[in-house]
Amino acid sequence: MERFAIVVDSSADLTQEQYDAMHIDGFIPLSFSIDGKEYLSYPDERELTAEELYATLRNTKAVVGTSQPNPGRIEDALEALLRQGKDVLYIAFTSGLSGTCASAQLVAEDLRERYPGQKLFVVDTLCACCGVAALIEPVVKMREAGCSIEDARDWLEENKRRVCHWISVDDLGHLYRGGRLSAAGAVVGTALGIKPIIDLNSEGKLITQEKVRGKNNVYAALARHLEDADNLDVIYITHAGAPEEAKKLAETIKKNYKVGEIRYSSIGPVVGCHTGPGTIAVVFFGTRSDAK
Structure with a gap:
């Protein structure tokens, strides 16, 4: 059985070491801002670390926030894997706190039409932070054991709550x-x-x-x-x-x-x-x- 690709976003708070160890195939960086300057959140914290953000919040009156995800960024991450002929499972940030999942579902509808021979599933985890990571790890193990992308999706839907x-x-x-x-x-x-x-x-x-x-x-x-x-x-x-x-x-x-x-x-x-x-x-x- 062809190994399906797993995509995650910043909400899972995976470290670079965890990301690499679980062989995650794709990553969607979500954005945050400090006094109007936008940063992207990556596992290696290349643009700004969490500690730097918290130090700023403790020591200044900076205005911080997040914005709606960029659909183009989501599309690029998913399509890069579809182009390789892979089926893709995106394990997404809860829709209760972010528009990320809703944007991804719209992007996925378009991509399915352009890549009709491949499978693309977006799962709304209804989770955040290490709650998302807690769902990713079993799915990675399921994939290693040879399960199908449908089995992985169904397990997520059954267990996310x-x-x-x-x-x-x-x-x-x-x-x-x-x-x-x-x-x-x-x-x-x-x-x-x-x-x-x-x-x-x-x-x-x-x-x-x-x-x-x-x-x-x-x-x-x-x-x-x-x-x-x-x-x-x-x-x-x-x-x-x-x-x-x-x-x-x-x-x-x-x-x-x-x-x-x-x-x-x-x-x-x-x-x-x-x-x-x-x-x-x-x-x-x-x-x-x-x-x-």
Whole structure:
């Protein structure tokens, strides 16, 4: 069986080492901006690192943001593989937070007409950051085992809502600027030291589920949701320039649960522009809050 190609985008927050080790065939860089200057987010962080972004956010009043993906950039990445005669599976950023997947689906419709002899599937993961990466790894293993592109697509569709994301942000102002919180809520919440506990629902959208005060309560609140995990063989902790907070979250989890492996990652600039530095999250396979 011909090996199908896997395409990912910046939302997966893969390092260059991970990208190479999994033999990912194509990459779509998503953009972010600082004071109007646009950057593209790549696994090797060639244009700007996440740490540089977070340092800027901590030390200046820079205006940051993201924009709609460039359809031409998506088309170039997909068509380059179709030209080689490959079937293509694009594992995309949640449509609940970005227009990337919708743009890719429109591009794919056109490409299927131009390459009728090949298969091209775009999967809306309804996931972000290491949640996307958690789906990519099993698909890579399935491909190595010789499964078809249809089997891989179907597995993604069947399992994408099993990826649970529980998140806390450090500065409510970033959520306000991103349209996720009212101005009054941001000001009052920051003054009182209130931290929202947010999850990604079954539509791939961020929903505030509770609010706590103080970092220790944040760690406990995030850890508590591991009760919804299918198993604790592997869980993921990701952070935005907050490695010490990520370790403290891991310590809280270990005190309450018997976890097999904890995998750490850094939140990339595309999502980090909206959550801001200090964000921490735990991700695992289980039952999303609105699917209970």
